[in-house]
Amino acid sequence: MLLTYLYLFVAIIFEVIATTALKQTDGFTRLLSSLMTILGYALAFYFLALTLRTMPVGIVYAIWSGAGIILITAIGWLLFRQSLDLPALVGMGLIMAGVLVINLFSKSVVH
Numbered sequence: 001m002l003l004t005y006l007y008l009f010v011a012i013i014f015e016v017i018a019t020t021a022l023k024q025t026d027g028f029t030r031l032l033s034s035l036m037t038i039l040g041y042a043l044a045f046y047f048l049a050l051t052l053r054t055m056p057v058g059i060v061y062a063i064w065s066g067a068g069i070i071l072i073t074a075i076g077w078l079l080f081r082q083s084l085d086l087p088a089l090v091g092m093g094l095i096m097a098g099v100l101v102i103n104l105f106s107k108s109v110v111h
Helices: 002-024 031-052 057-080 086-105
Strands: none
Touching: 002 031, 002 057, 002 086, 057 086
16 A cells, blocks of 8 residues: 555656646747656656556545645745735645545545
8 A cells, every 4th residue: 555655646746747847838838848747747647547556536636636736836836936825825724634634534545
């Protein structure tokens, strides 16, 4: 099961890298950023598919999307100086809480 979570973690990291690069593609007019985006998403989906061998798709997607939202928002704030207001922070806190509840208490997650 540890390997499954490692695959999911790697998938999330590649998705975050790809989404960050996507911001820099300027509509896919910049070659390096475009290649990073395409490769990042390809690797993200590959590792996501490995995760889905042993975990339910709904649980995996909840973790994947929740973690991705939090990480991309943090990168937007740090690198791109995008502002976050209180409702955005509260919403992300609720997303994190949801991911934790799923992982800690759901019987749907195979431990």
